[in-house]
Amino acid sequence: MDEKKNIIVLKDVAKHYSMGHTIIKAVNGINLKIKEGDFVAIMGPSGSGKSTAMNLIGSLDVPTKGEIYLDNHNICHLSESDLAQVRGRKIGFIFQQFNLIPNLTAKENVMLPMIFQEVKEAEREERAQKLLETVELKERINHYPSELSGGEQQRVAIARALANDPEVILADEPTGNLDTKTGEKVMDFLNKFNEKGKTVVMVTHDNELAQGHAKIIYWLKDGKINKITKKGKSGWKSIKNGK
Amino acid sequence: MISKESVKYSIKNLKKRKGRSLLTIISILFGITTIFIFVSFGLGIYSYVNNFVTGSTADKITIMPKGSGVPGLDQTFALTENDVRAIERTPGVYQVEGMKWGVTEIYQPGARKYAFVVGYDPEKTMLLEWGSVQIEKGRNLKTEDRDMVVLGYNYMFDDKILPKGLDINDKIRINERDLTVIGFFSSIGNPADDSQIYLSNDFFSELFPEVVGYGMILVRADISELDRVVENIEKSLRQSRGLEEGKEDFTVSSFKDMLESYTSALDIIIGFIVMIALISVLVSAINTANTMVTSVLERTKEIGVMKSIGARNSEIFKLFLFESSLLGFLAGVLGVILGATLTLIGETILFQLGYGFLKPSYSFWLFLGCILFATITGALSGIFPALNAARTNPVKALRYE
Numbered sequence: 011m012d013e014k015k016n017i018i019v020l021k022d023v024a025k026h027y028s029m030g031h032t033i034i035k036a037v038n039g040i041n042l043k044i045k046e047g048d049f050v051a052i053m054g055p056s057g058s059g060k061s062t063a064m065n066l067i068g069s070l071d072v073p074t075k076g077e078i079y080l081d082n083h084n085i086c087h088l089s090e091s092d093l094a095q096v097r098g099r100k101i102g103f104i105f106q107q108f109n110l111i112p113n114l115t116a117k118e119n120v121m122l123p124m125i126f127q128e129v130k131e132a133e134r135e136e137r138a139q140k141l142l143e144t145v146e147l148k149e150r151i152n153h154y155p156s157e158l159s160g161g162e163q164q165r166v167a168i169a170r171a172l173a174n175d176p177e178v179i180l181a182d183e184p185t186g187n188l189d190t191k192t193g194e195k196v197m198d199f200l201n202k203f204n205e206k207g208k209t210v211v212m213v214t215h216d217n218e219l220a221q222g223h224a225k226i227i228y229w230l231k232d233g234k235i236n237k238i239t240k241k242g243k244s245g246w247k248s249i250k251n252g253k
Numbered sequence: 254m255i256s257k258e259s260v261k262y263s264i265k266n267l268k269k270r271k272g273r274s275l276l277t278i279i280s281i282l283f284g285i286t287t288i289f290i291f292v293s294f295g296l297g298i299y300s301y302v303n304n305f306v307t308g309s310t311a312d313k314i315t316i317m318p319k320g321s322g323v324p325g326l327d328q329t330f331a332l333t334e335n336d337v338r339a340i341e342r343t344p345g346v347y348q349v350e351g352m353k354w355g356v357t358e359i360y361q362p363g364a365r366k367y368a369f370v371v372g373y374d375p376e377k378t379m380l381l382e383w384g385s386v387q388i389e390k391g392r393n394l395k396t397e398d399r400d401m402v403v404l405g406y407n408y409m410f411d412d413k414i415l416p417k418g419l420d421i422n423d424k425i426r427i428n429e430r431d432l433t434v435i436g437f438f439s440s441i442g443n444p445a446d447d448s449q450i451y452l453s454n455d456f457f458s459e460l461f462p463e464v465v466g467y468g469m470i471l472v473r474a475d476i477s478e479l480d481r482v483v484e485n486i487e488k489s490l491r492q493s494r495g496l497e498e499g500k501e502d503f504t505v506s507s508f509k510d511m512l513e514s515y516t517s518a519l520d521i522i523i524g525f526i527v528m529i530a531l532i533s534v535l536v537s538a539i540n541t542a543n544t545m546v547t548s549v550l551e552r553t554k555e556i557g558v559m560k561s562i563g564a565r566n567s568e569i570f571k572l573f574l575f576e577s578s579l580l581g582f583l584a585g586v587l588g589v590i591l592g593a594t595l596t597l598i599g600e601t602i603l604f605q606l607g608y609g610f611l612k613p614s615y616s617f618w619l620f621l622g623c624i625l626f627a628t629i630t631g632a633l634s635g636i637f638p639a640l641n642a643a644r645t646n647p648v649k650a651l652r653y654e
Contacts, residue, residue: 070560091565105558113265118261122258
């Protein structure tokens with residue numbers, strides 16, 4: 011057995027939505043264990059339930075059925091506020107559309123998650139500054155999102171995701187809105203973060219991107235894990251569903 | 254916790270939607286300005302009245318004849334020297350002064366005006382005390398002064414009563430006699446009283462032989478027993494005039510009585526106007542709520558993002574509540590500034606028109622109260638939109654375009 015601890019565990023997780031009289035089973039019985047330091051990609055065509063899975067992993071949503079453990083704590087029964095706290099502390103989100111707050115500067119955007127964790131102001135400033143330097147945006151610190159290129163915005167988003175030193179980064183199509191070159195640069199930062207022993211979970215439909223960076227790929231289809239592939243020394247090999 | 258960033262965030266959001274923020278602020282502002290103006294003028298009138306209650310007017314009782322015409326000019330039930338004697342003998346009465354009232358025409362080239370003429374006893378200071386006035390310029394009359402006159406405040410200025418203002422030693426023609434101006438009273442604060450002409454009682458009788466009775470009798474009485482003295486005077490006058498109770502042809506009233514009826518009328522008027530202003534603020538609160546609802550909708554995605562990076566519901570709630578409170582606060586501050594400016598302009602205009610007693614009075618609490626009220630209005634109208642924002646489902650919000 012791997013001695014690394016499980017950071018995220020999904021047990022028989024299902025998420026059903028009702029639309030009128032029909033029930034949509036967006037996620038229908040997923041089991042997975044993500045270990046500390048993993049770089050996981052969740053792959054699948056649109057409608058496969060990968061976005062829903064991502065929301066569940068990120069504790070943005072609670073499952074209809076099953077249990078989710080984040081760092082060994084069951085998060086299914088937490089109140090919305092506690093969930094927000096856990097999310098803010100343990101998870102950093104990166105979105106396809108960057109999702110920066112347009113009225114705040116790069117630095118203020120990075121400081122925002124720290125406000126919600128009640129980090130002191132001086133520390134917020136210092137850490138935001140450092141993080142923006144890490145993503146090579148030292149010169150753009152006081153710029154507003156509208157004054158930044160897509161790549162720059164996504165790097166601000168990465169800095170923001172790292173603000174509270176989370177255990178996991180959840181990236182939803184992080185390069186989806188970027189050209190290849192800029193996308194690569196963004197992926198470099200995610201790789202660096204992973205190399206420091208932190209966990210990255212990336213949702214994508216881009217096979218090349220998943221295989222190029224992830225170590226494990228969960229392939230989703232119709233709300234279920236269809237297969238799991240793992241990167242070995244001799245390339246990718248299929249392993250069984252982790253049930 | 255309201256952090257520096259969230260304050261900045263709110264201000265930036267209001268700035269970004271400048272037009273809408275401004276309209277919302279204006280809608281609250283009008284109500285606040287109206288309240289400020291009426292309350293400040295109300296306070297001014299109350300303090301003016303209060304000066305009388307506590308000042309030299311407070312111990313005065315006035316006796317006026319009943320009549321169908323202008324008070325004091327109607328000779329039907331004129332008060333006589335006999336009545337003055339009867340009042341003087343009444344317990345609690347310290348001093349009595351009868352005043353004669355007449356009307357005259359005054360001329361200046363190109364102008365013909367009518368003015369009230371008051372005859373009084375210059376040896377007694379009661380008239381001056383009653384009106385809370387002093388001699389502004391020149392000197393007061395003496396009993397023996399003939400062909401001399403003291404004028405109300407407004408005669409000093411051009412175009413207030415006569416085209417050309419008068420000065421000491423100028424002449425004024427009354428009943429075919431040229432009288433010398435020897436003094437001016439200070440302002441009483443309303444155009445009627447400030448346009449009067451004053452003569453000594455003796456000279457008044459010479460000039461207006463047809464006025465036989467007094468138009469008004471002024472009494473200085475024991476201030477601790479005013480109500481009883483009023484009753485005593487009524488009794489004395491009934492006896493001296495041979496009238497039954499309930500059939501008096503005169504009225505006796507202490508200044509306190511007059512002020513009480515005056516201030517209770519004032520209470521109603523100011524209360525009514527402030528109530529209308531409050532309704533307008535209520536309407537603007539609905540407008541503010543509408544603004545905030547739109548603002549929450551527009552920022553649905555932002556709310557989702559903030560929730561995803563760890564914002565608790567309470568923080569989202571505070572953020573939006575703060576924003577609507579800020580709208581209210583800004584409206585309050587601008588409202589009192591506008592209100593203060595308008596009341597100052599109003600005061601100047603009213604003074605020019607001769608209504609110097611109508612002047613606003615400001616208190617720290619008025620400023621604070623208006624700003625606080627506006628802020629609370631903003632906050633209350635933001636509660637429901639802020640609750641909506643706080644309850645937004647983050648997953649749906651992130652998908653919102």
